[in-house]
Structures are given as C-alpha cells and as structure tokens.
Amino acid sequence: MSSPFIKLSSGFKMPQFGLGTWLAKPGEVANAVEIALKVGYQHIDCAVSYENQHEIGPVFQKAFKDGVIKRENLFVCSKVWNTRHSFDKAKLCVSEILRDLQLDYLDLCLIHWPVGYDEETNEIWPKHSDGRMRYSNVHYSETWKALEDCVEKGLVKSIGLSNFNHKQIEEILGMAKIKPAVLQVEMHPYFQQKKMRDFCGKHGIAITAYSPLANPTMPFRKDGDPTILTDSIFLRIAEKHGKSPAQVALRWAIQEGIIVIPKSISEKRIKENFSIFDYELDEKDMDEIRGVDRNWRILNTVERDGKHPFWGFGEEY
Ligand SMILES: NC(=O)c1ccc[n+]([C@@H]2O[C@H](COP(=O)([O-])OP(=O)(O)OC[C@H]3O[C@@H](n4cnc5c(N)ncnc54)[C@H](OP(=O)(O)O)[C@@H]3O)[C@@H](O)[C@H]2O)c1
Incomplete structure (x- = not known):
C-alpha cells in the first residue's frame, strides 16, 4: 500500500499521508519514524519546537544507508520557529533544522506561527517571570523573504504557512515572489x-490537516470534549467497513483531498493509520461525517498568544 500524492504549486509532489511527530518524546520518536518508513510512510512532519529533530536525523541516515527509502522518495516537512522570524534568524533556523535532521534540503518548510517570540534567546518558550510569553514584533513577511531565499539557495523545495488566517495569507500572497504551496x-x-x-483551493494552496484524529490526548482538551474514537457515528461507519x-x-480527509499527518508512537497504530488505501467511504458516509462539523478548534492558543498583534485565531477563518 502507498499514499496518493498531491501536486503542489511549486511543481513538487507531496505524499497525502505522513507521520506527525509532535509530543513524540526523544526516546520514542526515533523508533516511531523507523517503523513508519519500514511500513511505507514517505512523509514525516517535523518542527523545531517538538525538540526531537536531532533524534530523527540519524533514523533518516540509517534508512537511506539500509535501502529502506531513497532520499528522493522521502518528503520531509519542518517549520521555522517563533524565535527565528527575522531574516537572518529564519535562515539560521533552516540551517539548524537541516543539521538536526541530517539533510541537505527540506521538501517543505513552513512558518510555524504568525506570532514571533523574543529572538535573543535559544529557549523555545521565552517567558517573563510571571509566565507571559516574551514576544517580538518581527513581521512574518520578513520570515517569508528568508524562506524564499532558502528556495533560491536550494535548501528548501517548497514553502508554506501554518496557523495563518486568510487575511494573513492574503498579505503573503500580496508580497510573495514564491506563493505558499501549503x-x-x-x-x-x-x-x-x-x-x-x-x-486555499482558489489560490492553489494545498492543505495539511494537523490533529486529523482530533488528537484524543491533546493537552488543550477539556473534560467532555468529543472524541472520534468513541463517537457513535464513527463507530458505526467503522463497523460497516471493518475499519x-x-x-x-483519516479516510474521510483523504477523500476530501486533504493531506493528513496522524501522529503515533505505537507500531500497531502506525500500521493501522496507514491501512486506509484499500477501501472507500461512500457518499452517505462522507455526508454523515460532514454533518459532525461543530467548528471546534482544540488547539486554541488565545491564553498563550492572544495578546500578540499577529495572533490569528480571532478571525472567522
Ligand atoms: N503546525 C502546528 O502548529 C501543529 C499543531 C499540532 C500538530 N501538528 C502536527 O500534526 C501532527 C498530528 O497532530 P496531533 O499529534 O496533534 O494529533 P493526532 O494525530 O490527531 O492524534 C495523535 C494522538 O492520537 C493517538 N493515536 C494515533 N493513532 C491512533 C489510533 N489509530 N487510535 C487511537 N489513538 C491514536 C496518538 O497516541 P499514540 O502515539 O500513543 O498512538 C496521539 O496521542 C503532529 O504530530 C504534528 O506533527 C502541527
């Protein structure tokens, strides 16, 4: 079994299915990535703030050496972190990512958040003594120019955004030499x-869904929040298909044309999540799932970043 691909505006192909690595602790993530590559995953989603990229790099190297996968068949995404938004810092960030992942180039590099944090630090979460984040006001258009420079230098194939609202994406579209691909x-x-x-469809931007399983263990969840794993609609459709x-x-998202990056550190669930290319949901299933939408964002960063001028989740979309 293998994942279908999405053609990006940059001209490159992106596997529609990948492995997420957030909250996969050092000590767990290497094993998870190794299993995923053996199972046939060709796309790994990484980030500086997951603080585990240095464990993933050696796994890639071993997989190339052992012939598990060729570099040209692997799609690696990572993200410039909030403390690295100014032009030179963003370029430094890309070089640090490549060093940790032990790669010559990234297939995709995103700006992780529109919000910038204090740049004069190597901490991931720079905070005041009272717990508030220390912000910077570097504008994300400067970060975008750095990513364009990385494309020109061959360090990154495609570039994109994460956690931007539609107005912020329009700003980037208005100034970009290279349009966001994802x-x-x-x-x-x-x-x-x-x-x-x-x-995004109108602007030729592909979408990657993070938390495609509505992350059942997300730290931002509250008691009583819904869970796909125990939802009677999902249980019924699952039973009907023997899934x-x-x-x-995950199959719903694939059929909607969305890229998915479910995270797991368990061999059983890494295999289970990938075993979705041997069946199809019918239109009735798809409509029923469309009907469960409740416009419910789990990862709401208002407490952490809501006071930053570029915090984006206040917009309708
Ligand atoms: N750009 C951003 O700001 C951003 C934000 C959040 C996430 N992401 C990316 O998106 C990826 C996925 O999102 P996510 O990690 O938040 O959530 P997710 O993939 O929706 O859910 C992950 C959780 O579900 C469990 N799980 C995985 N497969 C399962 C299965 N088949 N049955 C039952 N439980 C299962 C995992 O536990 P086990 O590991 O124990 O299996 C883990 O606790 C991240 O890892 C990260 O790469 C990006």
Whole structure:
C-alpha cells in the first residue's frame, strides 16, 4: 500500500499521508519514524519546537544507508520557529533544522506561527517571570523573504504557512515572489474549515490537516470534549467497513483531498493509520461525517498568544 500524492504549486509532489511527530518524546520518536518508513510512510512532519529533530536525523541516515527509502522518495516537512522570524534568524533556523535532521534540503518548510517570540534567546518558550510569553514584533513577511531565499539557495523545495488566517495569507500572497504551496492548520471532522479550504483551493494552496484524529490526548482538551474514537457515528461507519474510527476519520480527509499527518508512537497504530488505501467511504458516509462539523478548534492558543498583534485565531477563518 502507498499514499496518493498531491501536486503542489511549486511543481513538487507531496505524499497525502505522513507521520506527525509532535509530543513524540526523544526516546520514542526515533523508533516511531523507523517503523513508519519500514511500513511505507514517505512523509514525516517535523518542527523545531517538538525538540526531537536531532533524534530523527540519524533514523533518516540509517534508512537511506539500509535501502529502506531513497532520499528522493522521502518528503520531509519542518517549520521555522517563533524565535527565528527575522531574516537572518529564519535562515539560521533552516540551517539548524537541516543539521538536526541530517539533510541537505527540506521538501517543505513552513512558518510555524504568525506570532514571533523574543529572538535573543535559544529557549523555545521565552517567558517573563510571571509566565507571559516574551514576544517580538518581527513581521512574518520578513520570515517569508528568508524562506524564499532558502528556495533560491536550494535548501528548501517548497514553502508554506501554518496557523495563518486568510487575511494573513492574503498579505503573503500580496508580497510573495514564491506563493505558499501549503497551509498546515488544525482540521478534523469536528473542525472542517470549509471556508479556509475554499479559500486555499482558489489560490492553489494545498492543505495539511494537523490533529486529523482530533488528537484524543491533546493537552488543550477539556473534560467532555468529543472524541472520534468513541463517537457513535464513527463507530458505526467503522463497523460497516471493518475499519477503526481513526481509519474512518483519516479516510474521510483523504477523500476530501486533504493531506493528513496522524501522529503515533505505537507500531500497531502506525500500521493501522496507514491501512486506509484499500477501501472507500461512500457518499452517505462522507455526508454523515460532514454533518459532525461543530467548528471546534482544540488547539486554541488565545491564553498563550492572544495578546500578540499577529495572533490569528480571532478571525472567522
Ligand atoms: N503546525 C502546528 O502548529 C501543529 C499543531 C499540532 C500538530 N501538528 C502536527 O500534526 C501532527 C498530528 O497532530 P496531533 O499529534 O496533534 O494529533 P493526532 O494525530 O490527531 O492524534 C495523535 C494522538 O492520537 C493517538 N493515536 C494515533 N493513532 C491512533 C489510533 N489509530 N487510535 C487511537 N489513538 C491514536 C496518538 O497516541 P499514540 O502515539 O500513543 O498512538 C496521539 O496521542 C503532529 O504530530 C504534528 O506533527 C502541527
């Protein structure tokens, strides 16, 4: 079994299915990536702020050496972090990512958030003594220019955005020499983001859904929040196809043309999540899943970043 591909505006092909690595601890992530590559995953989603890229780099090297996968068949995405938004710092960030992942180039590099943090630090989460984040006001258009420079220098193949709202994406579209190829945002059956998908479709931007399983263990969750794994609609559709609720949620996204990057550190679930290319949901299933949308964002950073001028989740989409 293998993942289908999405053709990006940059001309490159992106596997529609990948492995997420957020909250995969050092000590867990290397094993997860190694298993995923052996199972046939060709796309790994990484980020500086996951603080585990240095463990993933050696796994890539070993996989290339052992012939598990060729570099040209692997699609690696990473993200410039909030403390690295000024031009030179963003370029430094890309070189640090390449060093940690032990790669010569990234297939995709995103600006992780529109919000910038204090740049005079190597901390990931620079905070005041009272717990508030220390912000910077560097504008993300400067970060974008650095990413364009990285494309020109051959360090990155495609560039994109994450957690930007439609107005912020329009700003980038208005100044960009290279248009964003991908937008990575939270998306799952409970948060289907129809307006954002239409907007991106109009501008030729592919969408990657993060938390495609509505992350059942997300730290931002509250008691009583819905869970795909125990939702009666997903259980029923899953039973009908001899699949699991997670496989139904992922298959729904694939059939909607969305790229998915479910995270798992368990061999069983890494295999389970990938086993969705041997069946199809019918239109009735798809419509039923479309009906569970409740415009519910799990990862809401208002407490952390809501006071930053570029915090983006206040917009309708
Ligand atoms: N750009 C951004 O700001 C941003 C934000 C959030 C996430 N992301 C990216 O998107 C990836 C995916 O999102 P996510 O990690 O938030 O959530 P997710 O993939 O929706 O859910 C991950 C959680 O579900 C569990 N899980 C995985 N497969 C399962 C299955 N088949 N059955 C039951 N449980 C299962 C995992 O546990 P086990 O590991 O124990 O299996 C983990 O706790 C991240 O890892 C990261 O790469 C990006």
